[in-house]
Amino acid sequence: MRGKGGEKKVRLKHVNPHITCGLCRGYLIDATTITECLHTFCKSCIVKYLDKHNSCPNCGLVIHQSYPKNYISHDRTMQDIVYKIVAELQEKEEKRERDFYDSRGILPPRAIADNEVEKQQPPVPKVDQDVDYHRKDEQVNICLECSGTQLKGLKKRYIRCSSQATVTHIKKFIALKIYHTPDRFKDVDVLCNEEILGKDHTLKFVVVTRWGFKDCPLLLQYRPRLEIS
Secondary structure, three states, X not given: OEOHHHOEOOOHHHHHHHHEOOOOOOEOOOEEEEOXXXXXXXXXXXXXXXXXXXXXXXXXXXXXXXXXXXXXXXXXXHHHHHHHHOOOHHHHHHHHHHHHHHHOOOOOHHHHHHHHHHOOOOOOOOOXXXXXXXXXXXXXXXXXXXXXXXXXXXXXXXXXXXXXXXHHHHHHHXXXXXXXXXXXXXXXXXXXXXXXXXXXXXXXXXXXXXHOOOOOOEEEEEEEOOOOO
């Protein structure tokens, strides 16, 4: 089907499966995406669902055994697409939100945020170069070595980070340095003592169970997930 000027028009019913929530079957509102599998739902729907489940309702992928809500994030791009495709949806949703908060005599979250922004900002304190700005939790010193034939080594092999950081954080750091995008972290395996580490292992857990509190920095190796022979 073509409109004026030869532009191809797509019927809304053909797009609906891509812009509706798999839980409530309505158009996505406050679109929220699971970072592990990239399936998107309404925020209220997926948060309520993850109160009792730890896997994606679409594909069944286990998001996280204990804290699945830590692996979802607001998808602004998807929400903008939905609002542009579905006429008047944004206006109707904003009206419903205003009516909801007005009926309870409280300000909407957006209005509270706007009021905070309008407040005068305090002066920026002078930076003291001698102050340690690391987080107060325990730190881990790491040496990263490349063990794959298809990847290049890092210019700076030594890093220091929180013991609460996970192997996934390390994989995203490596992917950013090598592939220039953290999105390819699944293409990298991280090993300690020649054992591939689980994505949700914290560095504290790795130190205790794999490294044994040696005096030298924690040695982690990285390699491409699939070697090309």
